[in-house]
Amino acid sequence: MPAMASSTAGSVPLPPLRQDAGVIGLVGLAHLVSHFSQLLLAPLFPWLKDALNASYVELGFLMTIFFVVSCGVQAASGFLVDRHGPRPVLFGGLALVGLAGFGFAASTSYWMMAAFAVVAGVGNGVFHPVDYTLLNRKVSAPRLGHAYSFHGITGSLGWALAPALLVPLAIAFSWRVALAAAGALAWVVMLVLWLKRDRLDLPKAAATTPGAAKAGDATFDFLRIPAVWMCFAFFLAYAGVLSVVQAFAPEAARQLHGVPVALVAACLTIYMVCSAGGMVLGGFLASDPSRCERIVAAGFGLAAVVALVIGLAPLPALAIPALFGAMGFASGIAGPSRDLLVKRSTPENASGRVFGIVYSGLDIGQAIAPLVFGSLMDHGRYAGVWLGLVALQALLIASAFNVRRVRRTALAPA
Known part of the structure; x- marks a missing residue:
């Protein structure tokens, strides 16, 4: 055989x-x-x-x-x-x-x-x-x-x-x-x-050709699906998390806990490497799409707890890189399930349009977040940077569950 x-x-x-x-x-x-x-x-x-x-x-x-x-x-x-x-x-x-x-x-x-x-x-x-x-x-x-x-x-x-x-x-x-x-x-x-x-190359049957759209699958119908916009909001908040971690969190941790400059430089690398490891595990967990929201909530919930500890608790400097690693691993676990949430909200033959709109939230968030959190850094509110990160992670959890609750079909035109 x-x-x-x-x-x-x-x-x-x-x-x-x-x-x-x-x-x-x-x-x-x-x-x-x-x-x-x-x-x-x-x-x-x-x-x-x-x-x-x-x-x-x-x-x-x-x-x-x-x-x-x-x-x-x-x-x-x-x-x-x-x-x-x-x-x-x-x-x-x-x-x-x-x-x-x-x-x-x-x-x-x-x-x-x-x-x-x-x-x-x-x-x-x-x-x-x-x-x-x-x-x-x-x-x-x-x-x-x-x-x-x-x-x-x-x-x-x-x-x-x-x-x-x-x-x-x-x-x-x-x-x-x-x-x-x-x-x-x-x-x-x-x-x-x-x-x-x-x-x-896509099979001919899978490609959307001009004039091939069926009734109910018009070019802009997907914009009337509430779940698409909830996914957009999710990625807007996710971009804020990324921006804070990449640009401000290591320096804010240095100011709060006296982390040596050499360790500060390593924090982001450790976060990214551990995030990649978390995504490997997340790929196995995402094999059951019905639990995507719970995996996202667990991953970002754990990351939020770690961020809260870094922002408020007295910690030894050597603990900070390890906590960055834990935060990255937890966030990485949520990654594959995050993408499945979007797929479940995507109509047939509209993947490009839906993912284009949803992921544009990443770019908007990465354009806005530096202005907000940069101001906190300029004013020496380093704990505020971490509390803001916690708030964004909590927003991710709430929006993930809301994706499940809102409609996944287009609203009827007014």
């Missing part, structure tokens, strides 16, 4: 593991580039400040440009994905990220950097609608939890790779060499995906 993957409960045979794994691996590689592109500039701010004669506020505004543009593109690109398929949109995004890297490297003024921040934002904006359309339509349902887990892990690795690659190159050569290397990396990944492009 030929080798065959195990069947689902409905006796429908699963495709070979190698087939699903190939799609998951290629999509994960693209997702790594997306997260990598989000940190192209921030690790190089000490060099760019002198080279461009810019303040940190001006350099931070480059990131605001990136995320605002990415937000708009992310919402719009979902429509392109549903109409033309994910593959051409993905290659366009990778090409633009690479172009932005080379453009940053060649920039001779602040405004040139700002222009290429727009290019980078456009490139970054396509990845989530593309990724989730490919995963949802090409990976078998019993393996989706693991697919989302691997997708989240590659995103965390992209964040970790950016400073690990760019800073040593900037020290050894220059910031221009570092950014040119970033552009080259994006184009190398694009070449790899091009060589494997047949695995990224």
